Amino acid sequence: MSLEQKIGQLVQVEGAYGSLPDHLREAVVCGAVGSIINEVDPATLNELQRIAREESPHGIPLLIGRDVIHGFHTVFPIPLGMAASWNDTLVEQAARLSAWEAAQQGVNWTFSPMLDVSRDPRWGRIAESFGEDPLLTARLGAAMVRGYQNDTEHPLVSCLKHFVGYGACEAGKDYNTTNLPEIELRNVYLPPFEAAVRAGALTVMPSFSDLNGMPPSGNAWLLRDVLRGEWQFDGLVVSDWASISQLVVHGVAENEANAAAQAARAGVNMDMVSGAYAAHLAQLVEAGALNEQLVDELVLEVLRVKFAAGLFDAPVRVYHMATQTPAALALAQEVAEQSIVLLKNNDVLPLAIEGRVCLLGPLADQPYEQLGTWVFDGDVARSVTIREAFAATFGGRLSYDPVLETSRDRSQAGFDAAATLAWQSDVVVLALGEEAILSGEAHCRSDIQLPGAQSALVEHIAALGKPVIVAILAGRPLAISEVVERADALLYAWHPGSMAGTALLNVITGGVDASGRLPVTLPRRVGQVPIYYAHGHTGKPATPETVIHIDDIDPKAPQTSIGNTSFHLDVDPSPLFPFGFGLSYTTFEFHNLREEAVADDEAVAMAVDVINSGARAGVTVAQLYVRDLVASATRPVRELKAYERLTLEAGERRTLRFSISRDALSFHNGRAKVFEPGRFRIWVGEHAACGLSAEVLVE
Numbered sequence: 001m002s003l004e005q006k007i008g009q010l011v012q013v014e015g016a017y018g019s020l021p022d023h024l025r026e027a028v029v030c031g032a033v034g035s036i037i038n039e040v041d042p043a044t045l046n047e048l049q050r051i052a053r054e055e056s057p058h059g060i061p062l063l064i065g066r067d068v069i070h071g072f073h074t075v076f077p078i079p080l081g082m083a084a085s086w087n088d089t090l091v092e093q094a095a096r097l098s099a100w101e102a103a104q105q106g107v108n109w110t111f112s113p114m115l116d117v118s119r120d121p122r123w124g125r126i127a128e129s130f131g132e133d134p135l136l137t138a139r140l141g142a143a144m145v146r147g148y149q150n151d152t153e154h155p156l157v158s159c160l161k162h163f164v165g166y167g168a169c170e171a172g173k174d175y176n177t178t179n180l181p182e183i184e185l186r187n188v189y190l191p192p193f194e195a196a197v198r199a200g201a202l203t204v205m206p207s208f209s210d211l212n213g214m215p216p217s218g219n220a221w222l223l224r225d226v227l228r229g230e231w232q233f234d235g236l237v238v239s240d241w242a243s244i245s246q247l248v249v250h251g252v253a254e255n256e257a258n259a260a261a262q263a264a265r266a267g268v269n270m271d272m273v274s275g276a277y278a279a280h281l282a283q284l285v286e287a288g289a290l291n292e293q294l295v296d297e298l299v300l301e302v303l304r305v306k307f308a309a310g311l312f313d314a315p316v317r318v319y320h321m322a323t324q325t326p327a328a329l330a331l332a333q334e335v336a337e338q339s340i341v342l343l344k345n346n347d348v349l350p351l352a353i354e355g356r357v358c359l360l361g362p363l364a365d366q367p368y369e370q371l372g373t374w375v376f377d378g379d380v381a382r383s384v385t386i387r388e389a390f391a392a393t394f395g396g397r398l399s400y401d402p403v404l405e406t407s408r409d410r411s412q413a414g415f416d417a418a419a420t421l422a423w424q425s426d427v428v429v430l431a432l433g434e435e436a437i438l439s440g441e442a443h444c445r446s447d448i449q450l451p452g453a454q455s456a457l458v459e460h461i462a463a464l465g466k467p468v469i470v471a472i473l474a475g476r477p478l479a480i481s482e483v484v485e486r487a488d489a490l491l492y493a494w495h496p497g498s499m500a501g502t503a504l505l506n507v508i509t510g511g512v513d514a515s516g517r518l519p520v521t522l523p524r525r526v527g528q529v530p531i532y533y534a535h536g537h538t539g540k541p542a543t544p545e546t547v548i549h550i551d552d553i554d555p556k557a558p559q560t561s562i563g564n565t566s567f568h569l570d571v572d573p574s575p576l577f578p579f580g581f582g583l584s585y586t587t588f589e590f591h592n593l594r595e596e597a598v599a600d601d602e603a604v605a606m607a608v609d610v611i612n613s614g615a616r617a618g619v620t621v622a623q624l625y626v627r628d629l630v631a632s633a634t635r636p637v638r639e640l641k642a643y644e645r646l647t648l649e650a651g652e653r654r655t656l657r658f659s660i661s662r663d664a665l666s667f668h669n670g671r672a673k674v675f676e677p678g679r680f681r682i683w684v685g686e687h688a689a690c691g692l693s694a695e696v697l698v699e
């Protein structure tokens with residue numbers, strides 16, 4: 001291969017959305033392109049791959065990239081919603097189905113899973129994340145990698161993004177500065193990526209953000225020392241959209257040629273659409289500023305991925321429009337059902353289907369909005385809205401009014417008409433939240449209240465005295481304290497995808513148990529952010545004795561008289577709902593937490609008895625948390641180390657055994673990764689603020 005042809009393999013250009021303009025054809029014919037992004041028309045892709053194989057100088061097929069983030073034509077809940085299922089197997093199945101649909105049309109590379117641990121609901125991209133916890137993110141990320149890549153019939157190369165620490169962008173403002181000490185990177189933000197690399201992920205995407213003074217696209221420590229050196233990653237690194245040329249904007253490269261050199265030296269194999277590699281790499285090599293051997297290494301890693309993706313396999317795949325299957329929608333419904341979190345239930349759910357239901361709210365009949373962010377190829381025609389699902393069940397006993405034009409509508413003009421409908425019904429269901437565009441990339445909020453007049457609508461309807469059920473559809477945690485007080489039942493549905501309506505109806509009427517559990521803490525107000533369960537203990541933790549509300553402080557109180565511990569004067573120090581929380585329609589009890597004999601590779605093993613103490617079958621997620629009581633660096637008050645989703649019949653008892661390895665108890669103390677024997681406290685329960693606990697001594 002000539003130098004130009006090698007460099008062509010490092011170049012990704014944008015497709016022409018179903019057409020094949022001459023410039024694109026020419027670029028492929030002369031081998032100047034190795035990958036195309038955002039082309040999903042099967043006929044165009046058949047022709048592009050034919051040209052690459054038969055007319056280019058080297059016959060190397062193309063990587064065809066697309067953001068298949070939570071489904072392709074069939075749309076699953078946003079990743080934050082999928083995380084609420086705590087169901088690795090189901091998430092893997094969703095990824096496999098997504099790959100099956102996308103690969104039929106010629107897409108062979110997805111920029112998913114997004115593994116950014118996210119602890120700031122102001123950040124729009126929390127919607128794409130698996131939430132605040134490294135273990136949950138790691139397990140679900142690895143599941144998606146398996147789901148995408150392991151179906152040899154319809155593989156989709158996965159891409160781990162955004163490497164790394166993007167979720168900690170200051171003020172929850174997308175693309176903003178990120179400062180994370182190595183101890184935090186290694187204990188919180190890097191582990192999900194390492195787990196997914198070990199699961200076989202073939203590509204990684206550095207983040208846009210400025211991480212500790214060097215954007216990852218130019219960060220050799222991150223891409224060479226950690227990713228390839230420590231983890232032995234041998235796939236390809238693709239820059240995020242034009243982020244190589246943005247090194248100039250960040251101010252770490254004098255010009256685009258320098259930016260190209262810096263990214264290549266740092267180990268970025270492929271330039272996503274910035275044009276910097278195409279424009280400068282050859283001259284840099286010819287001028288002796290860049291070694292051609294470096295280019296060879298970058299190209300070899302791209303070719304390794306193309307071979308692993310089966311692009312050279314015979315027979316040649318012929319692409320066609322993805323087939324629609326009932327099984328796809330059934331799976332989307334199952335994932336949506338398991339993503340819905342029941343947060344409150346004053347015995348109004350499950351809802352009997354005999355009564356008269358009034359359905360209100362701007363999110364009740366929105367086939368597109370319910371899909372959430374990142375649904376380039378979502379087939380809106382497949383959507384079943386909440387109104388459609390309720391109408392099919394309640395028929396003439398259903399009344400409906402959106403009341404508000406959009407979630408941001410501040411008008412209360414429709415409130416009285418809505419109240420009249422509610423008055424004529426036995427129960428009111430309010431579908432509220434945010435449209436898809438209010439979260440996702442670059443869509444961040446400084447305030448996380450329900451937009452518009454939605455809270456006022458809840459207040460107005462609740463005043464009627466009818467049972468009020470609120471379903472929130474949103475791409476982020478919202479501050480919904482007032483809604484919690486006024487609702488008789490509250491469900492957090494995230495953006496549930498194609499089958500939102502059927503899934504919500506099934507959960508509300510008890511067709512399935514309410515089984516979602518929060519993958520992220522719900523704050524009482526934005527001023528608490530960042531608020532997450534795995535926080536530091538501090539030397540002066542708040543206690544009931546030291547917490548005082550701002551209104552209760554004596555104006556003459558001496559300066560040191562209010563406790564001097566870690567809390568805000570004007571809000572309850574606890575979250576609105578803790579990580580891992582969710583109600584079922586039955587109840588579970590945990591008993592007899594005990595230590596068990598350990599095998600050689602175990603640091604500690606715990607057993608616990610779980611009983612379904614209610615009157616109906618149900619689902620819970622048993623969660624095991626650990627605190628390292630004394631260590632060479634401060635450790636979080638709790639860290640999730642294991643979880644198991646289980647279904648028990650009424651009265652059924654099951655013994656669970658949790659095995660915790662030394663590696664699971666190891667941590668980075670700012671100098672090295674260490675395992676330190678000693679005293680640990682262990683909790684097992686249904687969320688991060690409860691559970692049976694025991695102290696164990698680990699040798």
Ligand code: GLC
Binds near residue numbers: 067161240241
């Ligand atoms: C975007 C996103 C990234 C996505 C890429 C391609 O800017 O940051 O997540 O995969 O560009 O669309």
